[in-house]
Amino acid sequence: MSEAASTRVALADSTTLLPSLAPLLHEWLPRQRWFAGKGRPITAFSLVSATEMLPVDTCSVGARTGTGLLHLLVRVHQPSMPAQSPDDCYQLLLGVRSALPPRLAPALIGHVAKGPLAGRTVYEGLHDPRLAELLLERFRTPGTLGALRFDRGGTPIAAGLAPRVLDTEQSNTSLVYGNAYILKIFRRIFPGTNPDLELPLALAREGCGRVPAPVAWFEATAPGPLTLGVLQPFLRGAEDGWQLALRALASGHDFTVEAHALGRATAEVHTALATALPTPALRRSQTEHLAAAMVQRLEAAAQAVPALMPYVPGLRTAFDAVAALGHRGHNWVTQRVHGDLHLGQTLRAADGFWSLIDFEGEPARPLPERRRPQPPVRDIAGMLRSFDYAARSHRPWNAEWAAHCRTAYCEGYAKASGVDPRSEPELLRAHETDKAVYEVLYEARHRPDWLPVPMAAIQRLAAVAR
Ligand SMILES: Nc1ncnc2c1ncn2[C@@H]1O[C@H](COP(=O)(O)OP(=O)(O)O)[C@@H](O)[C@H]1O
Ligand SMILES: [Mg+2]
Known part of the structure; x- marks a missing residue:
């Protein structure tokens, strides 16, 4: 064992480890769904931290037995546009073996030619059940390991x-x-x-x-x-709201009972967040800033997607209305919100109980912005847009289905919280508009086939002004 320890990979020596992995990461990273820097060249990597979660024992080269697990935080240097965050940091869990068994072939990252892992094969460690089990084991015995700290709540974790x-x-x-x-x-x-x-x-x-x-x-x-x-x-047997909504549409079923229950669930989450965390009122300057940021996002989106251009004046009236109310001294209360609420972020258990998941917010926005208190109507606008998305993804388009869901959702929300989101129409319209603008940009970049869905909402929201 002492011999193994003395021959362990010199991970701290980032001068050799990362350069030896760089050619593999250059190929592999841009192919990962979660890699946000697609389409931009990678100019360099730098090591933020390296932790040997399972020692990579160099004695076992060729012995086919040794498996290691390396936890890496790697900064990826890429040329960036002004609006993009430069040099994102990514979490990698690299399995290391002398040779990969066939069942792990799809997880292959590549063979390392030089450096401390020379002669080894590195692969996506999370796909190796043995390494994934090891990760769970770390949670069972919390504490610090290299640059990592594992914590848990009061409940014991099954092994x-x-x-x-x-x-x-x-x-x-x-x-x-x-x-x-x-x-x-x-x-x-x-x-x-x-x-x-x-x-x-x-x-x-x-x-x-x-x-x-x-x-x-x-x-x-x-x-x-x-x-x-x-x-x-894990909510076993739960189904996500998006799939359920599509199924209801396909079979011609009403979804208002579900939408009402979702409104209740959203209200309960909002009420609890408002109790747990600060609820600052928007000062006049902050309301102006909120409206100005929405205008700015609209203008940037119209630059990127010219189809938006004709609707800009109509859409702007939604943001101007909020700015005008703020100017007249109307101050809205803000609080922490979900930040990216839509049907795909909801799960219904077999007994009909709805849960909300995935509180990361919109991954494209910087973290400080995502953690900022906001009017809760932002989440409501997200869910209303989601009903529209579901309805529009079904042929023939069932506009009534979405309208009924919308009403039921707002009613459910009002019943549980005492506040009807429709009682502040300016704020709701501004947030729906902002969301639809975001969707246009997203679809134009990632799923052009879906662009007509937010564009239909853009036409409707712009026409409110006339
Ligand atoms: N607690 C859970 N119980 C059951 N399934 C879950 C749970 N959390 C997430 N999921 C499933 O995993 C999917 C992705 O989870 P999510 O947290 O939304 O991650 P992402 O950021 O990738 O969207 C969900 O759509 C859902 O199907
Ligand atoms: Mg999600």
Whole structure:
């Protein structure tokens, strides 16, 4: 053992480790769904931290037995546009073996030619059940390991659960353990606490059962704290709201009972967040800033997507109305919100109970902006847009279906919170407009086939002004 320890990979020596992995990462990273810097060349990598979670024992080269797990935080240097964040930091969990068994072939990253891992094969460690089990084991015995700190709440964590990787994710990687837990591994790492840990913890403290309570989590301590992953109970047999809505549309079923229940669930979460965390009122200058930021996003989107141009004057009236109300001294209350609420962020259990998940906010926005208190109507606008998306993705377009859902959702929300979102029409319209503008930009960039969906909303929202 002492001999193995003395021959362990010199991870601290980033001068050789990272350069030796760089050619592989150059190829592999841009192909990952969660890599946000697609289409921009990678100019360099730098090592933020390296932790040997399972020692990579150099003695076993050629012996086919040794498996190691390296946890890396790597900064990826790329030329950036003014609006883009430069040099994102990514979390990598690299499996290291002398040779990959065939079942792990799809997880291959590549063969290392030189440096401390010369002659080894590195691969996506989360796809190796043995390494995924090791990660769960770390949560069971919390503490510090290299640059990492593992923490857990009061509930003991079961052992020996078989892991599987979920393939639904967009910007993270999630592992399910024996249908008991789901571990969400963040890939793009931002400084500070991720709201997807912060808000579920606050909600759990408040006794709000609408959000699966974090069971355990891990962070990087240096340069920290940076939230790296959260383990929560897996809601077995739950179905997501988007799939349920599409199924209801396909079979011609009403969705208003569900929409009403979703309104209640949203209101309960908002009420608990408002109790748990600060609720500052928007000062006049902040309201002006809110409206100005929406105008700015509209103008930037219209530059990028010329089809928006004709609607800019009509859409602007939504933001001007909010600015005018602010100017007249109307001050709205803000609070922490979900930040990216839509049907795909809701789960319905077999007994009909709705939960909300994924409190990360819009991953494209900087973390400080996502953690800022906002009018709760922002979430409501998100869900209303989602009903519209669902209705529009079904042929023939069923406008009434979305309108009924909208009413039921607002009624459910009003019933549980005492506040009807429709009682502030200017604020609701401004947030719906802002959301639709974001969607136009997103669809134009990523899914041009879907562009007609937000464009239809843009036409409707711009016409309100006439
Ligand atoms: N607690 C949970 N129980 C069951 N399934 C879950 C749970 N949390 C997430 N999921 C499933 O994983 C998917 C992705 O999770 P989410 O947190 O929304 O990550 P992403 O940021 O990748 O969207 C969800 O759409 C849902 O199907
Ligand atoms: Mg999600």
